[in-house]
Every structure is written in C-alpha cells, then in structure tokens.
Amino acid sequence: MFPPRHRFGAALVIALTATLATACASQAPPASQPTESMAGTPTAAPPEATPTPTADAADEDPTCETLIGADVVADFESIGWSSRAEKFYLGELELAHGIQCVWADFEGPAGDHLQLFGWAPIGDEEAAEAQTSMVDQGWIREESSEGVYITEPKETTIAVDEEGYGMTYLFVAGSVKLADTKQGLLLIEWPKS
Template identity: 35%
Template sequence: MTLARRATALVLAVAATLALAACAPTSPADPQASAPAGGEQQSDPTMPPTCKTILPETLVADFESYGLVPVEEPFSFGDPATTSIPDGVECKWGNADIATDHGVQLFGWAPIDAAGTEKWLTYLTEQGWTRTEGDGLIYLSDPFEGVEGVTYAFADGYVVLADSKEFVQLVSPR
C-alpha cells in the first residue's frame, strides 16, 4: 500500500472513530460521558497512563493496522524540560520508518489540580493561544494554524491534548 493510500486510510479511520464518538453523550454530569468512544471500557485510573490506554482500543488497533506506533514522551506545554506535568503522557503516533511530521497523530493526558490549571491557562493565553469553553471544558487552541489545531482541553482534575479540537474527545478522561 502506498504512503498516500495509508494516509487516506488513516484519515478515514479517524473520521469514522470521530463519527462514533459524536454519538456518545457529552454532558460532564452524565456518568456515561466519561466512557471512551465506542462504549469501550476505560483503563484502570490507578495505573499510569500510556499511549495505548488513553485512547479507545479500536483506534489503537486501527493505528497499529496502518503501521503506526506511538512515541511516548512526558506531557508538556512546549519544552518538556521546563513545562512537563508529572504522571502525564504525550503520544505521537506515526510510522517509524518514515521521517516526517505529516500523518502524525498527537494525543496526551495528564492529571492536573486547580492551581496547575490556572498556571497553564495563563501561560497559554499569554502565548496567544485561543480560548473557548464548552461541554464543561476550557479549550486552548494553537493560534498559529488559523484553525483550531493543536488543542489542550482542561477539565476538573485533568488536561488532555490532541492535534485538533475535534480529536480531544477521543482521549479518555480516565
């Protein structure tokens, strides 16, 4: 399969997963809202998060079927040396055999308290990130892409990261 066909297939797989996730309840007060897309079981919240446990099993299987593997790094707001959150994970899913930043999918999850939320909301706002609110979340999106690209979503007790605002819902709140 050519690289172009793989990329197209990946985009279709992610789109299908998003379509399924859109059917799930989104109200934070709804106990079902914390369940990952597709009705899958959440990973054990007492275990450290990994690239394979913060996403729905079906999405992980789709990524792996296209030859994508995760590169696991500390969750950060830029430079991991100065902005990392302990106990969090940031995942870049891509094809290790191809040196590119195209076709890479970005996801992350980290625990965060109220003081940390305030600190990082202030930091990102000062950096020019676009703030929106909805569904019980505070979103900060990368202003440099002209669209709601890379996005952090802050909730009570955790923050998630995805390469677009729409993909935030794929990350399990644990």
C-alpha cells in the same frame, strides 16, 4: 518540536502488558476423567491455578495504547503506525505524571503526518496559571460545558480539524487533555470509568 523521546518506558509497559496477558490467559487443564482404559491407573488432578490479581483501571497510569480506544489503536497499527510516549508539557511546564503520545509511521519517510494525544493530572491553581500563560502567548481560550479549551493561534497551526481548530488542550477539574486538533480530543478515553 517535541521533547526528547523515551523508549525505555514504552518498552517496559509493553513487556509488563505481555507478561500480564500471558499470566491471565493461562488456565488449569481440566482434570482427567477415568475411562475404561485408564481405570487401572489413577492419576492426580493438577492443582488449581491461582488467579493473578489485577489492578483496578482507575489505579493504573495511562499508556499510549490505553489513552485512546482499542479500535483507534488497531486502526493505527493496521496502517503500520506505532506510538512513542513522551513527557507531557504545557508550554515550559512539565507535568510529571502525564503522558503525551505521538502516533506515526516512524519507520517511513520523515513527515508531519502523525496524531498527538496526551493526558495529565493537574491542580486548579497550576491549570489557571498555565491557561493565563498560554493566552498571553496568543493561544485562544474558550469556555464550554466540557471544560476550558485552549487552542493554538491560527498563524502557527499546522493541521486543523473540520472546524478549523489545531492543537488543543481541554482543561477539566483535576486534569488536562491534549490532541493535535480539537476533534482529536474525542478519541481520548482516559481516565477509564
């Protein structure tokens, strides 16, 4: 059902995140203040640490851990779930700069208990073509103040939200979001503001 999984990218993101967190957490120890017992042996203060430059969140690419809120990630991890990053597809169309994340218990028994989130940048013409293609295949198109929703037909839906919506895409100017239900789209917090 899903395209092949790529673990190397996720491992690289986790390693880079850990490296940045370690670098940002280090601080220079406070300079020693002379006391009566140290007065005869002056010591040099350690050099000031140079702060590590951080990239603006708007310039970063999303990861499975940043695509949704930190509290949602913590909830998933607390029940033993982890994520797998995949390529973002709209039908047959791969959006090269997008990400699709599957959250599940990959160590447990196989099943369909999972959560799916995705985001990708997309041009207006490409978005219109994708919407038309999906509607031609039976997907349902709805316009709203948030953007254009494209939802899978009820006949092929595996799981639905409280309103009866299954897998849904939300097209807004310049990007598209994906979740396994329409309500799941509310958990996506990308792009960061």
